[in-house]
Amino acid sequence: MPTEPIGLSRDLPAKRVMRTMVDGQDIAVWRSASGKIAAWANRCPHRGMRLSHGFVRGENLACLYHGWHYGAHGRCTYIPAHPELEPPATIMAQAFSVEERDGLIWVASDGTAEPRGLPGGLAPLRSLTFQTAKSEASEAFSSTPFEGNPPAVQSSDAGGIVLRVDVDSRTLNIAAALHEANQGETTAHLLVSDEATPAQKVSLSRWCEAVRRRAEAHVTTRGQENAA
Amino acid sequence: MSFTLYNWVLSGNCYKVRLLASLLDVAYETVAVDFHPGQQHKSEAMLALNPAGTLPVLVAGDLVLTETPAMLAWIAATFDPSGRWWPTNDARAMAEVMEWLAFSSALTATSGEARLKAVLDRPIDLPKALAGAERCFRQLEQHLVERRFGGGVWLVGDHPTIADIACFPYVALSPDGGLEHDAFPAIREWLYAIRGLPGFKTMPGIHELHELREGEAVHG
Ligand code: FES
Numbered sequence: 001m002p003t004e005p006i007g008l009s010r011d012l013p014a015k016r017v018m019r020t021m022v023d024g025q026d027i028a029v030w031r032s033a034s035g036k037i038a039a040w041a042n043r044c045p046h047r048g049m050r051l052s053h054g055f056v057r058g059e060n061l062a063c064l065y066h067g068w069h070y071g072a073h074g075r076c077t078y079i080p081a082h083p084e085l086e087p088p089a090t091i092m093a094q095a096f097s098v099e100e101r102d103g104l105i106w107v108a109s110d111g112t113a114e115p116r117g118l119p120g121g122l123a124p125l126r127s128l129t130f131q132t133a134k135s136e137a138s139e140a141f142s143s144t145p146f147e148g149n150p151p152a153v154q155s156s157d158a159g160g161i162v163l164r165v166d167v168d169s170r171t172l173n174i175a176a177a178l179h180e181a182n183q184g185e186t187t188a189h190l191l192v193s194d195e196a197t198p199a200q201k202v203s204l205s206r207w208c209e210a211v212r213r214r215a216e217a218h219v220t221t222r223g224q225e226n227a228a
Numbered sequence: 229m230s231f232t233l234y235n236w237v238l239s240g241n242c243y244k245v246r247l248l249a250s251l252l253d254v255a256y257e258t259v260a261v262d263f264h265p266g267q268q269h270k271s272e273a274m275l276a277l278n279p280a281g282t283l284p285v286l287v288a289g290d291l292v293l294t295e296t297p298a299m300l301a302w303i304a305a306t307f308d309p310s311g312r313w314w315p316t317n318d319a320r321a322m323a324e325v326m327e328w329l330a331f332s333s334a335l336t337a338t339s340g341e342a343r344l345k346a347v348l349d350r351p352i353d354l355p356k357a358l359a360g361a362e363r364c365f366r367q368l369e370q371h372l373v374e375r376r377f378g379g380g381v382w383l384v385g386d387h388p389t390i391a392d393i394a395c396f397p398y399v400a401l402s403p404d405g406g407l408e409h410d411a412f413p414a415i416r417e418w419l420y421a422i423r424g425l426p427g428f429k430t431m432p433g434i435h436e437l438h439e440l441r442e443g444e445a446v447h448g
Contacts (some may be wrong), residue, residue, distance in 0.1 A: 128411075198378050206370075
């Protein structure tokens with residue numbers, strides 16, 4: 001079943017929580033103080049509040065609402081209103097398989113996460129969200145000129161696109177891992193050859209903004225044509 | 229020299245003043261004004277002080293300020309001897325801070341409006357306010373992404389300024405109005421950095437980083 005790239009590892013430091021949707025499932029992804037990552041259904045087993053609003057305490061995620069703690073495998077470890085109680089093993093947040101590879105976080109909505117392969121030697125650039133479907137975002141990445149030239153497409157599939165651009169007489173690889181978290185809303189997680197300088201990253205980040213404008217303008221034009 | 233703040237606890241703009249005063253460890257007086265439901269900011273006494281009928285109002289002797297960016301600038305210039313929060317002796321940094329002070333008004337007019345609709349059910353065009361907030365957030369995210377490539381954390385320079393304080397509340401509070409932070413990782417990082425500043429102060433809807441409360445009993 002689908003394994004989706006849901007964020008850059010760099011954007012989820014220790015003790016942080018983020019939220020994503022994979023295959024229609026609302027998921028809280030968090031990293032413990034010691035760096036362990038976990039992905040759980042975004043529903044507290046107590047009263048169903050969002051765990052993504054919670055905060056990390058050591059190796060546990062504490063729900064914001066009544067402070068129940070959940071640890072390894074999603075097991076409830078502590079209930080503040082009953083501090084002496086050993087919580088029953090049946091109280092568990094539903095866990096999803098999560099893997100980190102190539103600087104990306106991959107989550108499977110079912111079964112074991114299987115990250116797709118990416119070229120080596122890449123470093124995180126940024127993530128940005130398009131109000132378009134995945135195919136439109138992908139199209140715009142391959143068709144938006146960077147410094148006057150269209151990027152060379154190295155590979156492209158349903159999960160993303162790998163491009164090559166020339167900048168300052170260097171050739172840089174760019175990988176865009178695409179995740180349509182909600183229908184018509186796609187997040188592109190971008191990585192770039194690790195030798196890119198800060199100034200080159202700024203240029204590439206601005207090019208990403210142009211890519212997004214192009215993709216979203218395309219969607220708006222199409223919408224107007226359909227309405228006409 | 230101290231001041232009096234005419235304050236409503238749920239106002240993001242009033243919070244900017246309380247937050248900066250707390251970060252700079254400045255003591256001041258507050259006068260609670262019942263904005264909702266009392267409409268006290270439109271009372272004769274308040275209109276005599278501030279004909280615009282807005283909050284907050286800052287009074288220091290015969291100085292009366294009614295615009296939040298002006299209050300932040302005055303507090304920083306008066307109480308921050310280091311000159312880093314409002315860098316008036318660096319022309320470029322000062323101008324960049326002013327850019328973000330102007331931007332903070334756009335945040336108030338979009339994200340702040342959406343929140344008024346959600347919290348007080350004001351008659352506001354919510355889709356328009358949210359679309360405007362989204363545009364502001366994209367602009368802010370792009371800037372913070374670029375700052376990060378060079379190792380920067382703050383909106384301007386290598387120290388927080390009144391620009392960060394002016395922009396912080398209506399970004400942090402945007403989920404109240406319906407705009408989540410999930411799509412803006414650099415903004416999330418910046419919010420976290422501000423919440424970690426020594427002297428940081430909360431308001432309803434903006435939580436403390438729990439590390440700051442680590443002194444309480446921590447389980448496990
Ligand atoms: S809903 Fe999570 S602890 Fe109550």
